[in-house]
Amino acid sequence: MTVFRYASDQSLMVYLGETIDLATHRRVLKLLRMLEAEPIPGVRNLHPAYHSLLIVFDPLDQDHANIERTVAGYIDRLESIDLPAPRVVEIPVRYDGPDLNDLAALHHITPERVVELHSSASYIVYFVGFVPGFAYLGGLPPELATPRLETPRKRVPKGSVAIGGTHTGVYPFETPGGWRLIGKTTVEIFDPASQELSRLAIGDVVKFIPVP
Amino acid sequence: MFSTVQDLGRYGYGPLGVSPSGAADPIALRVGNLLVGNVESAAALEMTLLGGSFLFPDGGVVALAGSDFGPSIDGAPVPMWTACELRPGQTLRTGPTRSGARCYLCVRGGISVKLLLGSASTHILTGLGGFEGRPLKKNDVLQIGGATVTQPRTIRPEVLAQIAPRKILRATDGPQTDWFSPESVDRFYAGAYTVTEESNRMGLRLEGPALETPHSGHMISEGVSLGAIQVPAGGKPIILFVEQQTTGGYPKIANIISADLPSVGQLRPRDEVRFEHVRPEAARAAIREQETLLRALFA
Numbered sequence: 001m002t003v004f005r006y007a008s009d010q011s012l013m014v015y016l017g018e019t020i021d022l023a024t025h026r027r028v029l030k031l032l033r034m035l036e037a038e039p040i041p042g043v044r045n046l047h048p049a050y051h052s053l054l055i056v057f058d059p060l061d062q063d064h065a066n067i068e069r070t071v072a073g074y075i076d077r078l079e080s081i082d083l084p085a086p087r088v089v090e091i092p093v094r095y096d097g098p099d100l101n102d103l104a105a106l107h108h109i110t111p112e113r114v115v116e117l118h119s120s121a122s123y124i125v126y127f128v129g130f131v132p133g134f135a136y137l138g139g140l141p142p143e144l145a146t147p148r149l150e151t152p153r154k155r156v157p158k159g160s161v162a163i164g165g166t167h168t169g170v171y172p173f174e175t176p177g178g179w180r181l182i183g184k185t186t187v188e189i190f191d192p193a194s195q196e197l198s199r200l201a202i203g204d205v206v207k208f209i210p211v212p
Numbered sequence: 213m214f215s216t217v218q219d220l221g222r223y224g225y226g227p228l229g230v231s232p233s234g235a236a237d238p239i240a241l242r243v244g245n246l247l248v249g250n251v252e253s254a255a256a257l258e259m260t261l262l263g264g265s266f267l268f269p270d271g272g273v274v275a276l277a278g279s280d281f282g283p284s285i286d287g288a289p290v291p292m293w294t295a296c297e298l299r300p301g302q303t304l305r306t307g308p309t310r311s312g313a314r315c316y317l318c319v320r321g322g323i324s325v326k327l328l329l330g331s332a333s334t335h336i337l338t339g340l341g342g343f344e345g346r347p348l349k350k351n352d353v354l355q356i357g358g359a360t361v362t363q364p365r366t367i368r369p370e371v372l373a374q375i376a377p378r379k380i381l382r383a384t385d386g387p388q389t390d391w392f393s394p395e396s397v398d399r400f401y402a403g404a405y406t407v408t409e410e411s412n413r414m415g416l417r418l419e420g421p422a423l424e425t426p427h428s429g430h431m432i433s434e435g436v437s438l439g440a441i442q443v444p445a446g447g448k449p450i451i452l453f454v455e456q457q458t459t460g461g462y463p464k465i466a467n468i469i470s471a472d473l474p475s476v477g478q479l480r481p482r483d484e485v486r487f488e489h490v491r492p493e494a495a496r497a498a499i500r501e502q503e504t505l506l507r508a509l510f511a
Contacts, residue, residue, distance in 0.1 A: 005387045006384070006385065006387075006492060007386060007387045007435075007437050007440075007467065008384060008386065008437040008438070008439060008440065008467035008468075008469075008470075009384055009467070009469050009470050009492060009495035009496060009499065010437065010438070010470050011435075011437035013387050013434065013435070019432075020432060032227060044223040044224065045223050045224060045225075045226040045232070046226045046227055047226040047227070047434075047435025047436070047458050047459060048226075048227055048435070049432075049433050049434045049435055049459045050432050050433060050434070051432055051434075052432075052434040052435065053435065054226075054434065054435025054436070054437060056223075056226070056435075056437060056438075059470050059495075059496060059499050060499060060500065060503055063496070064492070127227070127459065128227060128228050128229040129229045129433065129435075129457065129458045129459030129460075130229060130457045130458070130459060131229055131337065131338055131457065132225075132228055132229045132230045132338060132340070133228065133229060134229055136433070136459075172338075173337070173338045173339070175337060175338070190228075190338075192328050192329065192340060197225070197228055197329075198228045198229070201227070201228065202227055
């Protein structure tokens with residue numbers, strides 16, 4: 001179920017599945033761990049996502065065929081890799097976002113019910129992308145799925161907790177954004193001065209804890 | 213003035229969503245550094261379009277590399293691509309550009325800033341790295357480092373001409389090229405595109421022949437490589453650049469070859485740009501040839 005694609009003259013795309021699902025996610029995570037544990041010389045960056053992993057390399061030092069051969073060998077060993085139990089990260093949230101009431105009204109429920117649904121779910125970090133520390137979370141209760149804003153905001157406050165389509169996440173920096181803002185956390189999601197750099201990493205389980 | 217501290221970027225943090233950032237025209241930064249006797253990856257100042265005015269209270273040795281920003285020291289013009297000395301108290305003036313978008317002020321010893329994840333590069337959107345995570349303002353004071361590896365050098369101008377920026381950018385297929393109809397791909401390579409004002413280190417939005425949006429623009433987000441040409445709803449291509457998002461959900465019709473990425477760093481709004489399709493083997497040969505030329509650059 002693996003497909004390799006030439007993505008550019010300095011990158012190779014590996015597709016490990018066809019849809020967004022936990023089994024595919026675990027394959028992506030396992031391959032990432034293997035590439036971190038047994039790095040391929042000349043590889044400069046790894047970009048895991050929902051069902052794929054982009055391998056960026058130095059074109060003077062490496063080539064697609066060689067990387068594909070090595071990765072195919074790693075993929076043969078995926079089944080034998082055990083992943084550790086996921087780290088559980090709790091994010092305290094003040095549920096007072098500017099879009100909370102509108103979102104509740106769209107779904108014909110109360111804002112309190114939105115908070116209850118959002119904070120009772122357990123989320124998995126499919127990957128971190130977009131900006132440093134922005135975690136793409138799976139597991140949003142379907143009752144809360146809401147289309148993005150028609151007009152994205154030019155500036156979303158740092159720490160905003162948001163819902164966009166079938167996804168939810170936290171904006172680690174003030175950036176443009178089109179998701180609906182339901183709350184805010186004061187936790188520093190991406191802290192370059194910290195050991196772990198990002199509070200949220202691929203494979204983590206996330207719980208949102210309402211705080212007053 | 214839009215000047216930021218850059219080096220060759222920070223690699224290896226993709227899983228955390230950190231894009232490499234670094235010089236938009238890395239060839240110019242590398243050559244400028246080698247001219248003043250630095251390692252090629254030393255931190256320098258990337259100036260965009262307007263340049264600036266810089267007082268050197270303790271003097272220094274500098275080289276300007278990239279587009280012609282008409283540099284002068286205390287009002288006397290100095291040549292580009294040449295190590296020049298400033299005596300204590302002299303002022304270097306640069307800009308506006310007389311050619312492309314960017315010029316690198318390389319200082320002997322490098323520009324000294326606190327490294328973030330091993331790099332001095334500024335990532336402007338998130339305010340990470342470089343000098344306080346931002347473009348320079350009037351009265352900012354930068355420190356010059358002390359790390360040099362050789363004496364200042366001179367280049368061979370005939371070799372320089374061979375690595376000059378291009379306006380026809382070579383591109384290979386990308387991961388979703390086959391999502392586009394052959395007519396769309398032909399239109400892309402036949403068309404003349406213009407760089408719009410909505411262009412920066414994250415990406416260059418192009419105006420020109422619209423392309424179709426395959427699959428109504430629905431795509432599962434995946435990692436994006438540097439120089440990818442993505443086509444969002446509306447059909448106008450965007451060249452993703454050094455501060456791009458690490459992952460994205462729009463189909464990509466092509467990818468600019470590594471050898472031509474520095475040329476992207478010299479494109480200005482209103483510049484016309486065209487694309488030329490090349491096969492992987494040609495892309496590979498081009499980057500190797502460019503590297504050979506770079507090594508032959510110094511007398």
